[in-house]
Amino acid sequence: MKNNYFELVNQTYEFPQNGFDLRNGTLSFHDVDLIRLIEKYGTPFRLTYLPSIQKKIEKARTLFNKAIKEHNYSGKYEFCYCTKCCHFNHVVSKALKENVSLETSSSFDIDLIENLYKKGKFEKERTIVHNGYKTDNYIKKIGRLINQGFTNSISILDNMPELEKLKTIDTDKKIKIGIRICIEEEPQTAYYTSRMGINKRELLEFISNEIIGDDRFDLSMIHFFVDSGITDNMYYWNEFKKAVNLFTSIKKIAPSVKSLNIGGGFPIQNSLNFNYDYEYMAHEIVGNIQEACADAGVDEPDIFTEFGKYTVGESGAVIFQVLEQKQQNDTELWYLIDNSLMNTIPDAWSINEKFILLPLNKWENQYKRINIGGISCDHSDYYNSEELNQQVLLPAYSDNDKDPLYIGFFHTGAYQDSISGYGGIKHCLIPSPKHIVVDFDEDGNMYDYLYRDEQDVDKMLEILGYHD
Numbered sequence: 001m002k003n004n005y006f007e008l009v010n011q012t013y014e015f016p017q018n019g020f021d022l023r024n025g026t027l028s029f030h031d032v033d034l035i036r037l038i039e040k041y042g043t044p045f046r047l048t049y050l051p052s053i054q055k056k057i058e059k060a061r062t063l064f065n066k067a068i069k070e071h072n073y074s075g076k077y078e079f080c081y082c083t084k085c086c087h088f089n090h091v092v093s094k095a096l097k098e099n100v101s102l103e104t105s106s107s108f109d110i111d112l113i114e115n116l117y118k119k120g121k122f123e124k125e126r127t128i129v130h131n132g133y134k135t136d137n138y139i140k141k142i143g144r145l146i147n148q149g150f151t152n153s154i155s156i157l158d159n160m161p162e163l164e165k166l167k168t169i170d171t172d173k174k175i176k177i178g179i180r181i182c183i184e185e186e187p188q189t190a191y192y193t194s195r196m197g198i199n200k201r202e203l204l205e206f207i208s209n210e211i212i213g214d215d216r217f218d219l220s221m222i223h224f225f226v227d228s229g230i231t232d233n234m235y236y237w238n239e240f241k242k243a244v245n246l247f248t249s250i251k252k253i254a255p256s257v258k259s260l261n262i263g264g265g266f267p268i269q270n271s272l273n274f275n276y277d278y279e280y281m282a283h284e285i286v287g288n289i290q291e292a293c294a295d296a297g298v299d300e301p302d303i304f305t306e307f308g309k310y311t312v313g314e315s316g317a318v319i320f321q322v323l324e325q326k327q328q329n330d331t332e333l334w335y336l337i338d339n340s341l342m343n344t345i346p347d348a349w350s351i352n353e354k355f356i357l358l359p360l361n362k363w364e365n366q367y368k369r370i371n372i373g374g375i376s377c378d379h380s381d382y383y384n385s386e387e388l389n390q391q392v393l394l395p396a397y398s399d400n401d402k403d404p405l406y407i408g409f410f411h412t413g414a415y416q417d418s419i420s421g422y423g424g425i426k427h428c429l430i431p432s433p434k435h436i437v438v439d440f441d442e443d444g445n446m447y448d449y450l451y452r453d454e455q456d457v458d459k460m461l462e463i464l465g466y467h468d
Contacts, residue, residue, distance in 0.1 A: 005395040006363040013272035019052075019314075020272070020358065020410075027360045029317055029410065031446070032438055034360050038406060041450060043321040044339040044433035048413060048451075050094045051440060052315035057081075057098040060266065060307055063282040068303075071286050075300040080129055082264060082308030083109055085414040090437055090451065091312055093121055101127035101152075103306045110141035114148075127152040129178070129221070129261065129306065134162045143169035154178050156223050156261075160198060160206055167216065177211070178221030178261065179203065179250075181243050186228055186235055194227060200246055207254055219254050221304070222247045225263025230281055237288075244289055248296035260289065261304035268313035268411055270354045309414040316413025318344050318433070319360070322405040323375070325397070333370055334382075335394065337407070340374035340430045342381045345412055346419045349380050357383070357392060360406040365395035372407070376428040383409075423455060425463055431455035 009015050016022070019030040026035045030049050057079055064077040080101040083092060096116065104110060116122035128150060130142055145153045146169065156178040157163055166175055182197035198206065211219050224243040226236050251257050262285065267276055286303065293300045320337035327333050347353035369391045374381035384391055397405045422432055432455040438448045461467055
């Protein structure tokens, strides 16, 4: 039996799969020749493969609409993209081409929407779901949207005082609002009740006393989100059913409520061994909502999802060159890469998030257990978390090899840029890598372009105040 890296992967997983394949001995990602991009742009670089976004949106719509048809469900399905997962113009614009709604989480998101509207990419009739804590500036800008004629701007109350803030909006139009239901957290969590949303015990009284009968407001949506994501376990379904049952109670006293927003939570592939039945979960979600509504004798609502990570996560990758191998003791071999892992995939060290890690070349070489280290001076700047014994297995190589070893972390398209502060000051002043975007033109031809070059020293020094 061959003891090389290809045989390791081939015998452990189903491969090729989900856009990963070998072409002429090197790894391709959605048919993108990664070695060609390295030869063209150099490393390190961040890659965004835009067609993945379109496919994810289409898949979710197909799954939920199929479930709606199978259940003879009377409500509609609405796909809402969370801008906080990735704010880049090319990403949001790609999603908008699929006629999605948008979810906002801060006041600057409103400026983003106004910019998209001015460019003809967003219409005033599209739904906007305003989540997050409503600062005074956030409230002011929501009012601005309403007065500009954005007819489906829905402000989700995260707490009861936000209703009083919304009353300060100077408008003669009805303000569409929603309410977020507070969810109990998993038993192992540090706190019992989520800080997000309004407590279930106070919700019905609040709606009856403060919202019903106030002609300034149109209560149109109930929102909840189970933080663990949409998972097929007892905890998720228990919280889901409690929230849906509360929705039916609200619907009885507030018939204006037409939509139930279940938030995000569809997972993305974080391993070659990933297995998740999206079709089954969509079917169960629709069926459980229908059953609860039938038991309560209320109309079935439109179902909103706020899929952000699911939409963009699998579109991203970060590519590095291994600069050096360093044997620290008999069992610990380090591969040092040409950037900082803390800067480029911060979730890996902050919350131990797992990403798919694969070499781009040298698949015919024997493999070794490896720790991957960044070039910062921080001991936390490393990655060794993988399902195989919590260590990484990568091809061995010789320092005398003509070609260096290249590796990639895949499905990194959600949150990593915003959490790391793209374009800002970086740990140890290690620059943000260049950013490459891949898409198809109208004739179906793949093309790539440099969206941003590697961050330069002058911009860093300017931010730090070293320029007069």
